[in-house]
Amino acid sequence: xxxxxxxxxxxxxxEAFDPRARLLFALSLMLSTLFFWDARVLAGLWALALLYFxxxxxxxxxTRRAWLFTGFVALxxxxxxxxxxxxxxxxxxxxxxxxxxxxxxxVFGWTPAVNxxxxxxxxxVSQMCRMGxxxxxxxxxxxxxxxxxxxxxxxxLGLPDKIAYAMDLAFRFIPTLGRDAMQTMDAxxxxxxxxxxxxxxxxxxxxxxxxxxxPVTLHALMxxxxxxxxxxxxxxxxxxxxxxxxxxFRRHDFLLLGLSAALFFGSMAAAAMGFGRFWTP
Amino acid sequence: MAPILEVHDLTxxxxxxxxxxxxxxxxxxxxxxxxxxxxxxGCGKSTLLRxxxxxxxxxxxxxxxxxxxxxxxxxxxxxxxxxxxxxxTLLQDPExxxxxxxxxxxxxxxxxNLGWPRARILERVDEVLHALGIAHLRDRPxxxxxxxxxxxxxLAGVLAMAPRILLLDEPLASLDPQxxxxxxxxxxxxxxxxxTVLLVEHRVEDAMKARPNRVxxxxxxxxxxxxxxxxFFERVDPTAVKVPFPVWLRRWPAxxxxxxxxxxxxxxxxxxxxxxxxxxxxxxxxxxxxxxREVHAEIRRGDSLAILGPNGAxxxxxxKLAMGLLKPRRGRVWxxxxxxxxxxxxxxxxxxGYVFQSPSQMLFAPTVWDEVAFGPxxxxxxxxxIETHVRWALELVGLLDQARSSPWALxxxxxxxxxxxxxxxxxxxxLVMDEPTAGQDYRAYMQLMDAIAEIAFGPTRAVDAxxxxxxxxxxxxxFANRVWVVADGRxxxxxxxxxxxxxxxxxxxxxxxxxxxxxxxxxxxxxxGRFQRAERLAELLQGTPPAHxx
Numbered sequence: 001x002x003x004x005x006x007x008x009x010x011x012x013x014x015e016a017f018d019p020r021a022r023l024l025f026a027l028s029l030m031l032s033t034l035f036f037w038d039a040r041v042l043a044g045l046w047a048l049a050l051l052y053f054x055x056x057x058x059x060x061x062x063t064r065r066a067w068l069f070t071g072f073v074a075l076x077x078x079x080x081x082x083x084x085x086x087x088x089x090x091x092x093x094x095x096x097x098x099x100x101x102x103x104x105x106x107v108f109g110w111t112p113a114v115n116x117x118x119x120x121x122x123x124x125v126s127q128m129c130r131m132g133x134x135x136x137x138x139x140x141x142x143x144x145x146x147x148x149x150x151x152x153x154x155x156x157l158g159l160p161d162k163i164a165y166a167m168d169l170a171f172r173f174i175p176t177l178g179r180d181a182m183q184t185m186d187a188x189x190x191x192x193x194x195x196x197x198x199x200x201x202x203x204x205x206x207x208x209x210x211x212x213x214x215p216v217t218l219h220a221l222m223x224x225x226x227x228x229x230x231x232x233x234x235x236x237x238x239x240x241x242x243x244x245x246x247x248x249f250r251r252h253d254f255l256l257l258g259l260s261a262a263l264f265f266g267s268m269a270a271a272a273m274g275f276g277r278f279w280t281p
Numbered sequence: 282m283a284p285i286l287e288v289h290d291l292t293x294x295x296x297x298x299x300x301x302x303x304x305x306x307x308x309x310x311x312x313x314x315x316x317x318x319x320x321x322x323g324c325g326k327s328t329l330l331r332x333x334x335x336x337x338x339x340x341x342x343x344x345x346x347x348x349x350x351x352x353x354x355x356x357x358x359x360x361x362x363x364x365x366x367x368x369x370t371l372l373q374d375p376e377x378x379x380x381x382x383x384x385x386x387x388x389x390x391x392x393x394n395l396g397w398p399r400a401r402i403l404e405r406v407d408e409v410l411h412a413l414g415i416a417h418l419r420d421r422p423x424x425x426x427x428x429x430x431x432x433x434x435x436l437a438g439v440l441a442m443a444p445r446i447l448l449l450d451e452p453l454a455s456l457d458p459q460x461x462x463x464x465x466x467x468x469x470x471x472x473x474x475x476x477t478v479l480l481v482e483h484r485v486e487d488a489m490k491a492r493p494n495r496v497x498x499x500x501x502x503x504x505x506x507x508x509x510x511x512x513f514f515e516r517v518d519p520t521a522v523k524v525p526f527p528v529w530l531r532r533w534p535a536x537x538x539x540x541x542x543x544x545x546x547x548x549x550x551x552x553x554x555x556x557x558x559x560x561x562x563x564x565x566x567x568x569x570x571x572x573x574r575e576v577h578a579e580i581r582r583g584d585s586l587a588i589l590g591p592n593g594a595x596x597x598x599x600x601k602l603a604m605g606l607l608k609p610r611r612g613r614v615w616x617x618x619x620x621x622x623x624x625x626x627x628x629x630x631x632x633x634g635y636v637f638q639s640p641s642q643m644l645f646a647p648t649v650w651d652e653v654a655f656g657p658x659x660x661x662x663x664x665x666x667i668e669t670h671v672r673w674a675l676e677l678v679g680l681l682d683q684a685r686s687s688p689w690a691l692x693x694x695x696x697x698x699x700x701x702x703x704x705x706x707x708x709x710x711x712l713v714m715d716e717p718t719a720g721q722d723y724r725a726y727m728q729l730m731d732a733i734a735e736i737a738f739g740p741t742r743a744v745d746a747x748x749x750x751x752x753x754x755x756x757x758x759x760f761a762n763r764v765w766v767v768a769d770g771r772x773x774x775x776x777x778x779x780x781x782x783x784x785x786x787x788x789x790x791x792x793x794x795x796x797x798x799x800x801x802x803x804x805x806x807x808x809x810g811r812f813q814r815a816e817r818l819a820e821l822l823q824g825t826p827p828a829h830x831x
Contacts, residue, residue: 003424004382147382147422172382180642186606187643190635191703192627192659211655214645218689222641226377229336233370234380234391234438238362242393244386244402 002172002227003179005142010057012144019145019153021253021260025052026137028260033130035271037091037278039122042129049136056144066139074131078124083114088123091278095119122280147172152243161241169227177220184215283353284309285477286333286446291347293328293337302328304502306347310446310479315472317488317510318481320499321521321722322694326481329499330450333479334370335361351446362395369444373451375431379423384415384434387423391442409437413467428592429460433467440471447471449480453487454720457591457752459792465491483722486523486797498522523723523755526797526815533819543731544739546585548777548811549763553581556632556711556746557603561612564602571610573598574770580711584746585737587757587778590767591792596750597638599767600713605629631660634709634744638716640688640696649675649691649699650684656707667706674706677732694721698729705736705743712737713748718756730760755798758782759814766791778812 009015014022029049036042060067081087085095095117102113145153151168155161185195188211195212231237249257270276287309294301303325310316320326331337335356338345349356356364372378381387388409392402410416415433418426426434432452439447449468453461461484468491472478482488485496489510496513498506506516514528520536557580564573573595580586580603588596601607602614605621613620616629634656637643646652653674657667675681678698683691688699697720704712712733718726737747751757757764757778764781766774774787781787782799795803801822802812809821 187637191656
């Protein structure tokens, strides 16, 4: 059976809004970041996302794991871009050198070194703000969207019945996969398997992951087959279905939708007019 | 009146298999009848069910011959929507049946698919929830329900569609004894209300409590018996199907010669050295409440310890604490001379070999041999040791001839044996098994448990102690010399089966229900000295006049 994300009602005024409006606002926040490279604008968007996060009454404590994981991935990404200096070539052409740090060793005549430039630093800040905004808006979704409404939300956004229900299942499949992976990890650790001790080259390392990956994958496939059988036996997909939950936009929802549209199209227009390009002091 | 269901000469062969799964099956069911369909694992019960509910031929490809008629009509001509309103299926594992995130939406799922108006759906859902006594669960998330609750919710989802025929596929498999008892009472009630019920169950003794009108018994895909329950008990092989103890006693002389003498499990020795010690252990997940509370107990050399209790009581959590997979919130768990905080799980695996409940959680290797060699390799055994231990373990579980097969190509019961061999080959001192008999038929699991008892208490004494979690009271009675009952995270009983199973308060809190074997053991305890498995008790009682109840 599929488990759900840790959703609960938090008494936030935003819960009075239609879940579709809230989802679209989170999406407009994420998409708006794509139009800018100016760290000041992106910092503003991130601040807006954090404010929205706060207004949803989410706490650091309950979302800590999600933050740590996504934050780590983002940091690795930004660091690699910063060290290689390759990511920003499209947004700046010249670089002002602040310092050059090199390691006191030579490998086959090459000395590992990194140039610290104003452009690289500001590019890294912009990148961090952009990813921060996306992460903040993305973490919100599973914690604030009622799992009983996933399907009807996607149906209400115009997807056909089957696709909407598939999205519902896919959304709940992610935490289920996490639970199954933990169970398999426990079962294999009890057989002396230690993930931290995996050694060897990349291929050998992938092979050593098989005890974890194979059961989780096969289990997921079998579970999917079970779900299909269970749904078939209850006449899923035989015709147009009724969705028990009825979603209706009300006046305040249109306000939030308007805000989302203004944010997205405003950002698009601003970018078209040359606003928000890469900036350094 | 014409029968509601007619099956004539039904044969089906799955596309990938050389032999038919069911062959020449013919029977009919009158409206309002209740049928028990029984048979060992792999006898074709599930295939027959799939043919009746339309998954064959819609979802499972193969060669189908013969005829099925529901109310005189061939259901293959119906769309699935119509068929699902004629035949409702409760799947074996309610976890597989529940698709929605909360109870209301799950029960409503079928009606939503049929396109009923909202108001009518809500009315019908409330009606069914009330009828099944679970109206209070209406707004609960489905994944938070207990095993018994999940099953009622799954059943509500089926009944909401008002099918004419109800198919129940091994509905007792994942339930604790009291929940199973409640489920059987519910099925009986449905039958009395006029539903036509086909109950597929290999726990025949339990299923009889639902008072079916008839029994169909399948063997190797063929119908071996079709008749009334009394006649069934006189015909069936009691070593293949678990029958009530009085029947067993009556039939014993005829089957005695075939019974292989099993190893005797001596009583537990309270002075034997401790292997695992729980020292006032409490544990909870994350910031949640304690799910294991102040457990203070020991596992000792020579123990064959059965752990019983309701679903979600904390039995598996307790064993994961011993394995070091979870660390206690308060208190300590000693394994050998160190606590679980002072050693890695891999180090503890030298002492405790833990077989998880579901084979699909751990099988990964291309061959059975590689699968069984995985643990010993991780523990750093030499190639010679690995060779010896893998061979030994596979021989013990009777799978040496399958060493080159893929574990995924085996039956569920065989996969279960592979998981046990995978842990045995590590040569840990304690063998711990979470529901070792789940999903296997009576004969298969009794043979498996006999082999395991032989490992621990036979001449080789290859392990120092056995620990197993089970819902099957008779299994505990037959193979344990010590019983723990866990309820609500607490260890509410620890002692020999004779003491623990004679305490009505422990039985009630542990959601345990007396069986015919337990009743017979209680009745004759003063004479037999200790609780005995069915064969031994029958042997002891043969030729002696019936005892008076104590």
